[in-house]
Amino acid sequence: MTKRILAPLALAQFVCSFAGSNMNVMIKDISDDLDTTVQGVQVTITIFLLVMAALMIPGGKLTDRYGRRPCLLAGLALYGAGAVLSAVAPGLGVLILGNSILEGVGTALLIPPVYILTTMIFTDLTARAHAFGVIMAAGGVGAAAGPLIGGLITSAISWRAAFVFQALIVALIVVLSRSVPDPVPPDRTRHFDTVGACLSAAGLVLVVTGVLAADNNLLATALLLAAGVAVLAGFVCWVRAEERAGREPLLSTALLRDRTSNLGLATQNAQWLMLMGTSFTVSAYLQVVRGYSAIATGLIFTSATIGVLVSSLTAERLARRWPQRTLIMAGFALAVAGTAVLLALAAVTNNPWGSVPGLGLTGLGIGAMLTPSVNMVQSAFPQERQGEISGLSRSVSNLGSSLGTAIAGTILVAGLTGHAYAVALVVLAVVGLLGLALAALLPRTTMKTAAAG
Template sequence: MTGSSMSAPVTPRSATTGWWALLPLALAQFICSFAGSNMNVMLNDMSRDLDTSVHAIQISITLFLLVMAALMIPFGKLTDQLGRKLCFVLGLSIYGVGAVVSALSPGLGFLILGNSILEGAGTALLIPPVYILVTMYWTGIADRARAFGLVSAAGGVGAATGPLIGGWICATISWRAAFVFQALIIVVILVLALRLKDPRPAEPDRPYDLVGAILSGSGLIVFVLGILAVDNSFVFALVLLLAGAGIIALFFVWVRRRESAGREPLLSTTLFRSRISNLGLVTQNLQWLLLMGTSMLVASHLQVVRGYDAIETGVIFSAATVGILGSSLAAGALVKRFAQRTLIVTGFLITGVGLLLLLIVGAVPGAWAFAWGLLAIGIGLGVMLTPSVNLVQSAFPEEKQGEISGLSRSISNLGSSFGTAIVGTLLVLDVRGPNDNYVLALSPLVVVAIAGMVVASLLPGRSVTTARTSG
């Protein structure tokens, strides 16, 4: 840690003006999560309009999530140099441009530019400040849990209502209007963000680890591309997976060398010395893998196999929306009554039950039977999203919030990328029939839910106290 970061003055909490400051932060998380799932119900419409395949649209969704995951750590670190508010505003602006480009896309290439690259990069720049500012604005355990509960609820509801709102817009106007909707929300957030105060001053002279940024981003991209390549060539996919893992390993070697030389790395290895935080990061990854993987799987099955249109698919997904909204809003009260480990274990258990219900109804005629499984998954995810985030963010002092927020959001979005990549790949494998693909793609999600319960059971049963600011 550099001397400048240790001595930087902190703006008193009175600089904030109350809970109103949470509105732009929650809206930002909402729209970014919305963008990750709303295209799932537009697969047929977008593929016809852009003269491409459904699988190509699914790949563009995965690339959007992948760009977020790859850039979240480097951009999270930029909050120290540029300041949290400036990064937030810049990210919103880039996202807004990407939404407009996506709305005007004449073909798949422009869609990838606007949605996958610009919106993905904008999200990676604006999301770390959301979690940093929440951690800095609200220092009490109860207040912070309530704030994270609202932000997590906004993210969960955004992901869950993406199919519903996106489906309605697509069916009544056009899929392009869904991107216009995103751009309009961005304008609202930008206006609200003008009143935000940055609790810590920017440090423009602070060194930035560019080599580390390149290694971390390229390693994650190559690794996920390896998952996407499985349906084309197993050997090539294996090469990419090994190459990606090798680049990530090289990144950690580079980080250790910079630390040994007394230079500040992109990501401090001290972030991985907290057992509680490490376990919390794993649960975050698995939660978003389940959420985005389930969203892509069910939306694709209902449209491609059962022939439902965008709005019908979106309405069925409203069950997940109700589940996430209700349980997320109750998160603040639940954290006061139950240990965070209990909530996370219970969340994975309920989610697993929901997945089993989806597995059972896969061969049942009609689509409304899916609603019960989606409702259970929504409740389960809403119960555990907030405690997982709170565990990780509260494990570190304020001067580490830029790094841990970038790492936390990167791990979460990497889970989203894994979910969509795994499900998208399994759905297009050549098996006996569409229901076989459905079962094949759903099976690893059930395994992930079980793994999540096991990991969460290793967390301490007691409440975790908020990390104290050093300096």
């Protein structure tokens, strides 16, 4: 029974993470087929990740009002429709509608229920830790294996077939999800903070758009970032006003007052920024500068997939032996070391397989810290807060993914023929060092096997 419940939840996390990275090896094929540019594909990927980040918090709140399972199924339906539309897209605009908008909104609806249902169904601490280990492993492998699977499908058939593959997985999840119960009935009387949802989404969109504009107009970047910060500050003020008035806001300020949770969220953001930033940087460099095919690029990324898989699947065992803080710090150290190896080997060899050791170390590090970070954040709050914290946690992670692709892509597009590859990797290494510093501030005395919810 447990496996039947866990399988669709893990697959849902896999396909959404896969969607965020598999297009990285299709950059050249899509740009040629749709008569667009590397920047056009980068914008498509970034908008997909950004829509997820912007709508994840509202998506989490909707589960309380309409139910976890109905939101999961609605999200799967939207995602599947987006995948089919992307597969037949005649141009970049339709691809953005299908992949970036429909799949992005679908993901924002279906991912919060995955985490909330896991928390509610797996009540035993050990069982919950195991369940989240499997789900985070599926997510990490989806992100890391995206280039390999996408490369294989693109080379064997077409980049369009990769979207058909996603639609088929979604159909399988819908069938398997029949065994997933919804432990708590929906409450249609729950208030939904529409103003708060609009403010939070607008603020995140402005921030990431500002990063994307950096390669063309630094003044526009400064203005967009300032506007984004102002709107997010307005969101915080609105939330406080709603609480003072006795109404339920989109996000309780209580979620922002827990030091451990805040640090855990910051490390999640840095982890996904590094993972998606590295994936886009190396993929674009190998295809556009080195001229490698989608399949060759995907095969090179196998080492990252193996690294994430090994460390993610051993997360439960590691959590019994080491504090979560130690695992997160070790993960950042390995990821930064992997970035350094990528830089060093790129400087001394033109062999395409020179990227393998660095990607392997990066994958190993990311996989080691994904589950502990989620455990620390979700375990900091009671069950009645799980809808909010799940949405916030996934929003912060997807914002990291968006920023990773946006920052790396902006640097690369600004100068693919110069030292842009090295600059992008250095920036990602700095993010890793900041993540390591934040992880060092986490409490030393957290449970080794915490409740992952």
